[in-house]
Amino acid sequence: MKVVYKSQTKATWCPGCGDYGVMAALEMAFKALKLPPHEIVLVSGIGCSSNLPHFFKTYGFHGLHGRAVPVATGIKLANPSLTVVVAGGDGDGYGIGLGHSLHAMRRNLDLTYVVMDNEIYGLTTGQASPTSTLGAKTKSTPLTGVIEAPVNPLALALSAGATFVARAFSGDPKQMADLLVQGIRHKGFALVDVFSPCVTYNHLNTFDYFRSRVYKLESVGHDPTDPVAAFRRTLEWGERIPTGLFYRAERPTYEDLEPALKDGPLPHQRAGFPPDVDPLKEFY
Amino acid sequence: MVFKVLSGNGAQAEAARLARVQVIAAYPITPQTTIVEALAEMVASGELKAQYVKVESEHSALQVCLSASALGARTYSATSSQGLLLMHELLHWASGQRTPMVLGVVNRAVAPPWNIGADHADTMSQRDTGWIQFYPESNQEVLDTVLTAYRLVEDPEIRLPAMVTEDAFYLSHTFEPVDVPDPETVDRFLPPKDARAILRPGVVSRLGSFTGPDHYVGFRHQVAEAMDRVLPKLQEVESEYARRIGRVLGGPLVGYRTEDADAVLLTLGTTSTTARGVVDDLRSSGRKVGMAKLRVFRPFPVEAVRQLARTVGRIGVLDRSFTFGALGPAASEVRSALYGIPSPPSVTSFLSGIGGRDVGPQDLRRVFEALLVSEAPGPRWMDLETSGEVAAHG
Numbered sequence: 001m002k003v004v005y006k007s008q009t010k011a012t013w014c015p016g017c018g019d020y021g022v023m024a025a026l027e028m029a030f031k032a033l034k035l036p037p038h039e040i041v042l043v044s045g046i047g048c049s050s051n052l053p054h055f056f057k058t059y060g061f062h063g064l065h066g067r068a069v070p071v072a073t074g075i076k077l078a079n080p081s082l083t084v085v086v087a088g089g090d091g092d093g094y095g096i097g098l099g100h101s102l103h104a105m106r107r108n109l110d111l112t113y114v115v116m117d118n119e120i121y122g123l124t125t126g127q128a129s130p131t132s133t134l135g136a137k138t139k140s141t142p143l144t145g146v147i148e149a150p151v152n153p154l155a156l157a158l159s160a161g162a163t164f165v166a167r168a169f170s171g172d173p174k175q176m177a178d179l180l181v182q183g184i185r186h187k188g189f190a191l192v193d194v195f196s197p198c199v200t201y202n203h204l205n206t207f208d209y210f211r212s213r214v215y216k217l218e219s220v221g222h223d224p225t226d227p228v229a230a231f232r233r234t235l236e237w238g239e240r241i242p243t244g245l246f247y248r249a250e251r252p253t254y255e256d257l258e259p260a261l262k263d264g265p266l267p268h269q270r271a272g273f274p275p276d277v278d279p280l281k282e283f284y
Numbered sequence: 285m286v287f288k289v290l291s292g293n294g295a296q297a298e299a300a301r302l303a304r305v306q307v308i309a310a311y312p313i314t315p316q317t318t319i320v321e322a323l324a325e326m327v328a329s330g331e332l333k334a335q336y337v338k339v340e341s342e343h344s345a346l347q348v349c350l351s352a353s354a355l356g357a358r359t360y361s362a363t364s365s366q367g368l369l370l371m372h373e374l375l376h377w378a379s380g381q382r383t384p385m386v387l388g389v390v391n392r393a394v395a396p397p398w399n400i401g402a403d404h405a406d407t408m409s410q411r412d413t414g415w416i417q418f419y420p421e422s423n424q425e426v427l428d429t430v431l432t433a434y435r436l437v438e439d440p441e442i443r444l445p446a447m448v449t450e451d452a453f454y455l456s457h458t459f460e461p462v463d464v465p466d467p468e469t470v471d472r473f474l475p476p477k478d479a480r481a482i483l484r485p486g487v488v489s490r491l492g493s494f495t496g497p498d499h500y501v502g503f504r505h506q507v508a509e510a511m512d513r514v515l516p517k518l519q520e521v522e523s524e525y526a527r528r529i530g531r532v533l534g535g536p537l538v539g540y541r542t543e544d545a546d547a548v549l550l551t552l553g554t555t556s557t558t559a560r561g562v563v564d565d566l567r568s569s570g571r572k573v574g575m576a577k578l579r580v581f582r583p584f585p586v587e588a589v590r591q592l593a594r595t596v597g598r599i600g601v602l603d604r605s606f607t608f609g610a611l612g613p614a615a616s617e618v619r620s621a622l623y624g625i626p627s628p629p630s631v632t633s634f635l636s637g638i639g640g641r642d643v644g645p646q647d648l649r650r651v652f653e654a655l656l657v658s659e660a661p662g663p664r665w666m667d668l669e670t671s672g673e674v675a676a677h678g
Contacts, residue, residue, distance in 0.1 A: 046366075062398065064366060065313075066341065096311075096341040124312035127321075127338055139321045140312070140338040143328035 066097025292455030379414025401640010
């Protein structure tokens, strides 16, 4: 039987939005992994990209701005057998919610975090975001352009302890789907940062801008097990920007180390009194 | 003096420009964003000499304003809904630190479920944070209220923060002609901020020190005393505004055709305009009704409400939000204010316009009709009593 992942809700993104590429790649990844929709939870915060859970027939949680990762943390701790994918944008994950992102990485929770990075606040119609380019003129920076150094999400993820760090581009959904498959299979925190251009409010970081700059790390023999090499690649920006898998490492997940989960997911454990009450009876 | 066609958000920005604010810290959120966008443009064009910073969250936006204000700057920020809720712990900080600042709040429903329509749950749930709260009904009143609010909060006897709200979309995104006073006139009404900053050069002092039970209560009581001085001071400030600018704002409770009324409806924000029209209609058909706009919710104008109640048989209170487990928040306050007066009027709590529902003349006519026939306390969820079609497409 054919499994349907997409819901009947039509995406409301602008025509040509990079987020359509992410939606397509995510569907491809779910299909490739043959995941039952009822075992997937899509979690998001606020922003155009955070509308994504509405467009899938999986479980969904459209939470508060910047708080998608804590929502996912709670879900994963209650039931680690679920596949939990967090989706959001650069404002959500690298701005208001940056603190949460770093702590989830350091805990190495088994989550996959897809950040649709368009270098702008799209939903509020065009203010500078934490990844906006230096000098970029936006509605919040009309005079000088951006004067704050942009966040480097991949370098941050590496230093925060994420165990799977990748970058994709909406113009290449196949590569993205492949990275998402790897990221979901990976046991631990997987960050997939996606260049997902905003065609309405960002006229600098466009599809053409990225298409003319991106190259694939596997084409240059990058070793994703080497953290120093990975870090060096995260600093590449400008005429040539790498995509693909930067880094992967094996490290126990938070769930592996959490004593309360040693007998399996909480829903599968017996609730209520401890099963062995005899010592208590004797005591009294 | 010049008329400009402004949205409510445009009126907030114009008022902040006229107030010559010096530090603006903001984070975008619908439907507030166009306020701070307009200010960013004013700063970029040189129309307004201020520092504008777009920070990483509403929490940071308010904190930047609080710190800048402590050093003596006149500050402005604006937010809505979840943004205001995220500011919550700093709202308490602002009043505790005795920060004279003005915050624009575009009233929007709170999640879940997500909704961006007009609803007062965001500001009503901040009523105990020590902020003065204004609920204007028009874009003109937004501008006038922001200017008077600065003068009020910077008075050395007050030194408290104030929020000036606007109903989402009904004011924030709706344009009307606004009489914008000229800057020199405003300067005479609102001189540069008193330099008595909390932190001053040469005077070593600290903010946020630990205070034991021996002194803590004293600080809290000072905030309470300052709040008690707000309404008398507001009267002075509004008189001065009327003298200099020529518009009368009317104090915390503005009655309309309340004389000899059998029933009076209290309203907040934009429903006031609609209610006034409905009062005229009903009066012309011989029904003795009136309305009163509650312009100031904190501090609550207890005396004005008691005064009104002396001549009125029934009071209805129309809230655009609900206090779960009680009534509409304004209705609760009105009842409490009337405690102990001889033969008090009945008070009925009506809820209407929740989550952006339109409150039209037909809706308010139903409210008045209910009020004229019944003293039932409510709460009545008027939005749920409308036809299925309206309910579905509200």
